[in-house]
Amino acid sequence: xxxxxxxxxxxxxxxxxxxxxxxxxxxxxxxxxxxxxxxxxxxxxxxxxxxxxxxxxxxxxxxxxxxxxxxxxxxxxxxxxxxxxxxxxxxxxxxxxxxxxxxxxxxxxxxxxxxxxxxxxxxxxxxxxxxxxxxxxxxxxxxxxxxxxxxxxxxxxxxxxxxxxxxxxxxxxxxxxxxxxxxxxxxxxxxxxxxxxxxxxxxxxxxxxxxxxxxxxxxxxxxxxxxxxxxxxxxxxxxxxxxxxxxxxxxxxxxxxxxxxxxxxxxxxxxxxxxxxxxxxxxxxxxxxxxxxxxxxxxxxxxxxxxxxxxxxxxxxxxxxxxxxxxxxxxxxxxxx
Amino acid sequence: xxxxxxxxxxxxxxxxxxxxxxxxxxxxxxxxxxxxxxxxxxxxxxxxxxxxxxxxxxxxxxxxxxxxxxxxxxxxxxxxxxxxxxxxxxxxxxxxxxxxxxxxxxxxxxxxxxxxxxxxxxxxxxxxxxxxxxxxxxxxxxxxxxxxxxxxxxxxxxxxxxxxxxxxxxxxxxxxxxxxxxxxxxxxxxxxxxxxxxxxxxxxxxxxxxxxxxxxxxxxxxxxxxxxxxxxxxxxxxxxxxxxxxxxxxxxxxxxxxxxxxxxxxxxxxxxxxxxxxxxxxxxxxxxxxxxxxxxxxxxxxxxxxxxxxxxxxxxxxxxxxxxxxxxxxxxxxxxx
Numbered sequence: 001x002x003x004x005x006x007x008x009x010x011x012x013x014x015x016x017x018x019x020x021x022x023x024x025x026x027x028x029x030x031x032x033x034x035x036x037x038x039x040x041x042x043x044x045x046x047x048x049x050x051x052x053x054x055x056x057x058x059x060x061x062x063x064x065x066x067x068x069x070x071x072x073x074x075x076x077x078x079x080x081x082x083x084x085x086x087x088x089x090x091x092x093x094x095x096x097x098x099x100x101x102x103x104x105x106x107x108x109x110x111x112x113x114x115x116x117x118x119x120x121x122x123x124x125x126x127x128x129x130x131x132x133x134x135x136x137x138x139x140x141x142x143x144x145x146x147x148x149x150x151x152x153x154x155x156x157x158x159x160x161x162x163x164x165x166x167x168x169x170x171x172x173x174x175x176x177x178x179x180x181x182x183x184x185x186x187x188x189x190x191x192x193x194x195x196x197x198x199x200x201x202x203x204x205x206x207x208x209x210x211x212x213x214x215x216x217x218x219x220x221x222x223x224x225x226x227x228x229x230x231x232x233x234x235x236x237x238x239x240x241x242x243x244x245x246x247x248x249x250x251x252x253x254x255x256x257x258x259x260x261x262x263x264x265x266x267x268x269x270x271x272x273x274x275x276x277x278x279x280x281x282x283x284x285x286x287x288x289x290x291x292x293x294x295x296x297x298x299x300x301x302x303x304x305x306x307x308x309x310x311x312x313x314x315x316x317x318x319x320x321x322x323x324x325x326x327x328x329x330x331x332x333x334x335x336x337x
Numbered sequence: 338x339x340x341x342x343x344x345x346x347x348x349x350x351x352x353x354x355x356x357x358x359x360x361x362x363x364x365x366x367x368x369x370x371x372x373x374x375x376x377x378x379x380x381x382x383x384x385x386x387x388x389x390x391x392x393x394x395x396x397x398x399x400x401x402x403x404x405x406x407x408x409x410x411x412x413x414x415x416x417x418x419x420x421x422x423x424x425x426x427x428x429x430x431x432x433x434x435x436x437x438x439x440x441x442x443x444x445x446x447x448x449x450x451x452x453x454x455x456x457x458x459x460x461x462x463x464x465x466x467x468x469x470x471x472x473x474x475x476x477x478x479x480x481x482x483x484x485x486x487x488x489x490x491x492x493x494x495x496x497x498x499x500x501x502x503x504x505x506x507x508x509x510x511x512x513x514x515x516x517x518x519x520x521x522x523x524x525x526x527x528x529x530x531x532x533x534x535x536x537x538x539x540x541x542x543x544x545x546x547x548x549x550x551x552x553x554x555x556x557x558x559x560x561x562x563x564x565x566x567x568x569x570x571x572x573x574x575x576x577x578x579x580x581x582x583x584x585x586x587x588x589x590x591x592x593x594x595x596x597x598x599x600x601x602x603x604x605x606x607x608x609x610x611x612x613x614x615x616x617x618x619x620x621x622x623x624x625x626x627x628x629x630x631x632x633x634x635x636x637x638x639x640x641x642x643x644x645x646x647x648x649x650x651x652x653x654x655x656x657x658x659x660x661x662x663x664x665x666x667x668x669x670x671x672x673x674x
Contacts, residue, residue, distance in 0.1 A: 008484040008485050009485055010485040010486075010489070011483050011485045011486040012485075012486050012489075013485050013486050013488075013489030013490075014491055016580065019485075019488065019489055021484075021485075021488060022485050067484060067621065113433045116493055116495050117493050120464060120468065120493055120494055120495070120518065123464065124461065124464035124465055124468055124470060126465070127457060127460065128461055128463035128465065128470065129459060131457065131458065133461060133465065134471065134474055137471055138475070145346050147345040147355075147358075147403055147404060147567065148345050148346055148347040148348045148349075148350050148358075148359050149347075149348040149349050149350050151350075151356065151358060152347070152349075152350030152353055152356055153350075156453055156454050156457055157457055158453050158457070176517045177518060179517060180513045180514045180516060180517065181457065181514060306451055
C-alpha cells in the first residue's frame with residue numbers, strides 16, 4: 001500500500017526528531033509503515049506535479065489543517081487507487097466530501113487532537129487583546145515608552161463578559177480556564193447544557209442577540225457546516241464591528257454566499273481599517289487595534305475561494321450526513337465522550 | 338497646600354477623560370483638591386527645572402511606578418516644605434527612604450492597587466512565551482507562514498511545572514488562574530502557607546533548589562527589599578540561563594553588589610544573546626527566544642544605577658523598618674488582609 005503524507009517543511013527546525021509534524025519526520029510513521037511492508041512518501045508539495053504523480057497510485061493521503069491539500073474532483077480523478085483521506089489534525093473542509101463519497105473514499109480526521117491547544121490559544125488571545133499586549137511589546141522593542149497611548153487601550157479582563165458561540169469541547173475548556181479570571185461567560189449552543197455542566201464550566205446560556213448586546217469579547221467555535229449557520233447569521237457578523245472578532249483557524253471560512261465573500265475576509269478588511277478590536281462597549285472605547293496581518297487577507301481569500309468550491313460538492317450530500325458531522329461523536333459542538 | 342503630580346503624558350489618548358493616570362487628567366484629583374482650597378500642579382517633567390521649581394514650595398509629591406521621579410537627597414534638599422511622597426501605584430524604590438525618614442517625610446504607596454492586573458499580565462506572558470505567540474504573530478504580519486519553525490518552539494502549557502518565588506497576593510492570584518490549565522505550581526516563600534491555602538490555590542511548597550530543578554517556567558515576585566534576598570541568591574540567578582527569566586516590573590532591580598550590576602541587566606544581556614527563554618528542560622529545547630527589547634537594557638541600567646544609589650540611603654534605616662516593609666500589612670510577600 002502506498003501512503004502519501006503532505007506536510008509542512010520543518011525549515012530550521014527540521015532536524016529535531018521530537019517534532020513529528022514536519023514532512024521530514026512524516027508524523028513518526030515511517031518505521032511503523034515500512035516494517036509492515038508498505039510504502040511511505042512524505043512531501044511538502046500541496047498541488048503540483050510531485051503530488052499529482054504520487055497520487056496516481058496512492059491508497060492513502062494524509063495532510064494537515066494548516067498546510068492543506070485542496071482535494072477537489074479533478075484531483076480525485078487523478079487518484080484512482082485512493083481509499084482514505086486523513087487529516088493529521090482537525091478539519092476536512094479542504095476535501096470535496098461529496099466527490100469523495102461518490103468514489104467510496106473515507107475522509108477522516110483526528111477529532112479532539114488539539115482541543116487543549118486551541119483553548120489555551122484562545123485564552124492567550126483574549127488576554128493579549130484585552131490587555132493590548134502586542135502593540136505594547138512591539139512599541140518597546142521599537143524603542144518607544146508611550147505609557148499613555150498603550151494604557152488607553154489596555155484593560156483588565158476581570159469583570160468583563162465573554163461570549164462563546166459553540167460550547168463544545170473547546171468552548172468548555174476555554175470557559176473552565178476563564179473561570180478564575182472573574183469574568184461572566186455566556187454561551188450559545190443548539191442544545192442547552194445541563195445545569196451541573198453549566199455550573200462546573202462557569203457558563204450562562206444566552207441567545208445570540210443577548211451575547212451581542214452584553215459581550216466584551218466573543219468567540220465563535222461552531223464547526224463549519226451548513227447546520228451550524230443558524231448560530232451565526234449574517235446580520236450578527238455584520239453587527240459585530242464593535243465586538244472582537246476572532247477566528248481560531250486561519251483557514252476557517254464563514255461564507256457569505258450572497259456577497260460572494262467570507263466573513264473572514266470582511267473582518268480582515270475591517271481590521272485593516274482599524275475598526276475591529278476587542279471592545280468594552282458599555283464600559284469604554286475599543287481597546288486594541290492591532291496591525292492587520294498583511295498576508296492573512298490573501299490567505300483567507302484563497303481558502304474561502306477553494307473551500308466554497310469544495311462545499312458545492314458537500315452540498316450534494318444528504319442533510320443527514322451533514323448533521324452527522326455537526327452533531328456526531330466528538331464534534332466541537334457536541335463532545336462525544 | 339501645594340500638591341505636585343508627575344505623571345506620564347497621555348499622547349494621542351490625552352483627551353480621554355476616563356483615563357486618569359495621564360498628566361492631563363491629574364489622577365482625577367483636580368476638582369477635589371481645588372474645591373478644598375489647595376493648589377494642584379500636574380507635570381510630566383521627572384527631573385528638570387520645571388520639577389525643581391515646583392518642589393521649592395510643594396508639600397505633597399505624587400508620582401507613578403513607570404514614570405518615576407528619582408527622589409534623592411539633593412532633590413529633598415531642594416524641597417524644604419515636602420511632607421508626603423506618594424506613589425500612585427505600587428513601589429517606592431525610586432525614593433531614598435533613609436533621607437526621607439531623616440526629614441520626617443512620609444513615603445506611601447497604593448499597595449494592592451494593581452495585583453489583579455499583574456496576575457493577568459503574568460498568565461498572559463506565560464502563555465505567550467510557552468506558546469511562542471509573539472514570534473508567530475510578527476512572523477505572519479511580516480508575510481511569513483513558517484509553521485515548522487514556529488511549532489518547534491511552541492508548547493502547550495498543560496502538564497508543565499510553574500514556579501513562583503514570593504507567593505504573596507500576586508503570586509496567589511497567578512496560581513489560582515493557572516489551576517484549570519492543569520499545571521503543577523510550585524511556590525517558594527519565607528513562611529509556608531496553610532494547608533487549606535495551598536489546596537485552594539493549587540500550590541505546592543518547594544525549596545528554591547527544587548524549583549530550579551523542576552520548573553519549566555519560574556516567576557519571581559518578592560518585594561525588592563534586603564530581607565527578600567535569601568529567596569533569590571545570586572547562584573540561582575546564575576543558574577537560570579535555561580529557565581524562563583521574567584521580571585514583572587521593568588523597573589525592578591535585582592542587585593548584584595559584588596559585581597556591581599543588577600540581575601535585570603544580566604538577563605537583558607542574556608536575552609540579547611538569545612540565551613534566555615522559557616524552557617521545558619526535561620521535555621525538549623528552549624521554546625522562545627524573543628527579540629530583545631532594545632531600549633529596555635538602557636532603561637534597566639539607568640534604573641539599576643539610580644535605585645542602587647537610593648538603596649544606600651535605605652540601608653541607613655534600622656532593620657525593623659525594612660522588615661516592616663517586607664512583612665507588613667499588604668506587602669506582596671505577605672498579604673495583610
